[in-house]
Amino acid sequence: MSGKPLSPQELRIWHAFKMMGEDVLERVGRDISDATGLSGADFGVLSRLADLGKGQMRQQVLAQSLxxxxxxxxxxxxxxxxxxxxxxxxxxxRVVLVVLTKQGKAKLDAARPIHAESIRRNLLARLSQQQIETIVRVSNLLGEDV
Amino acid sequence: MSGKPLSPQELRIWHAFKMMGEDVLERVGRDISDATGLSGADFGVLSRLADLGKGQMRQQVLAQSLxxxxxxxxxxxxxxxxxxxxxxxxxxxRVVLVVLTKQGKAKLDAARPIHAESIRRNLLARLSQQQIETIVRVSNLLGEDV
DNA sequence: GCAGCTTGGTTGTCGCGTCAACCACTCGGC
DNA sequence: GCCGAGTGGTTGACGCGACAACCAAGCTGC
Known part of the structure; x- marks a missing residue:
């Protein structure tokens, strides 16, 4: 409500917050894509298909989980x-089943270790246990609907 | 590197991290867009043009700052x-100057308070001072090149 | 002079994401 | 029976973003 513009300090926080997510997401996405040709989105689809649905799932359920x-x-x-x-x-x-193909499974299996390694290198290894806990807590706070 | 897959715990952290950024960015972007028709990207361009360049700037400098x-x-x-x-x-x-138009300035001025309010509501107001400090510190850590 | 590099910018192509419109089927009520 | 609402999904249009190819201009160095 108060129409006051953001202070330089608040702007710095906002900028830091924006960059934090974008940087890491982009790096992990690029690692996967360079190694396997899958985008981050592709990886999300395939891994949910494999893990949540044993290789097949209804479209809407998949959409929900993504x-x-x-x-x-x-x-x-x-x-x-x-x-x-x-x-x-x-x-x-009326109901469409999305099914993982052999090729899809193969690509997914190729991508998983890259994905894991990239997340460790670009995120987990850089932060202290304290900081990680704060991230999780903050994420929950920010995820709540107003 | 260790080919071990991510543990459920690590996956939770990754998921939390991803959501944190996406949620908030999307909300702020939507607030601005609903109120003014500007996208987050538009807002970034216009505000840099106004603040860094007094209304005009060379393309490449603008690109750099974005x-x-x-x-x-x-x-x-x-x-x-x-x-x-x-x-x-x-x-x-050879050199192109990007210049803010009257309409651009007007839209920007309309968007600024929305932007500020949205960031306060969706980010700043939800976190403690401690947490904010951690965010800034973490952002710096993660922004470093390998 | 001119060969070659760098710099500033444009363009085409194609994958991605949102929105709104649409189709088909199911179900509840009357 | 039928009408309307909800559900599951597709489609088209259009803005966005990455990438690579391209076109100048200017700056070397010989």
Missing amino acids: GWDKSRLSHHLTRMQQRQLIERQEADQ | GWDKSRLSHHLTRMQQRQLIERQEADQ
């Missing part, structure tokens, strides 16, 4: 399908 | 130019 809307997922799956990472099967009409 | 590459900026400016938020003036050949 925090994506159905349109975004539909577009993304179309592209992944063209690259043979997944298939779509109509279970009964 | 952390964007020249191509991205060029594309974005083309779109902003079509919406009359900025103009491009060739100073001497």
Whole structure:
């Protein structure tokens, strides 16, 4: 409410906060992509498919677990399908099953160690236990709906 | 490196970290956009133009201060130019000056208080002083190049 | 002079993400 | 029966972003 502009101090905090996420996300994404050709988004889809769904899952459940809307997922799956990472099967009409292909599984398996290593190098190894705990706590605070 | 997969604990940390940034960025961006039609990127361009350059700046300097590459900026400016938020003036050949238009300035002035309020509500007000200090420290740690 | 590098910027292409419109099916009520 | 609402998904349009190729201009050095 108070229309006061942000102080230089507040601006610094905001800037730091923005950079923190973007930097790390970008590095991890790039590591995966350089090594396997998968984007961070691809990796998210494939790993949920494998871990939560034993290789197959309904689109909407997948969307839910990614925090994506159905349109975004539909577009993304179309592209992944063209690259043979997944298939779509109509279970009964109306329900579409997303199925991990051999190739998708292979790429995922190739990407997992890269992903893990990158997260350790770019995030976990750089922070103290204290700091990590604060991150988790802060994330929960900020994730609450107003 | 150790090929070990991430533990559930490590995964939770990673997930928390990812969400933290995405949530808040998205909320602030949406607040600005709902109120003024400017994207977060537009706001960044306009505010740098106004604050760092007294309303005009060379493209490359602008790109530098945004952390964007020249191509991205060029594309974005083309779109902003079509919406009359900025103009491009060739100073001497070879150098292009980006100039804030009246409309751009007006939009920026409208957006500033929204931006400030949104950051306070979605970030600053939710955290303790301790936590904020940790964020800033962590951001610096993570921003260092390897 | 001119070959070659660097600098400042534009352009095309293509993957990504949002929004709104749409289709098809199911279910509840009347 | 049918009408309306909700659910699961697709589609098209359009802005955005990364990348690579390109076009000047200017700056060496010979």
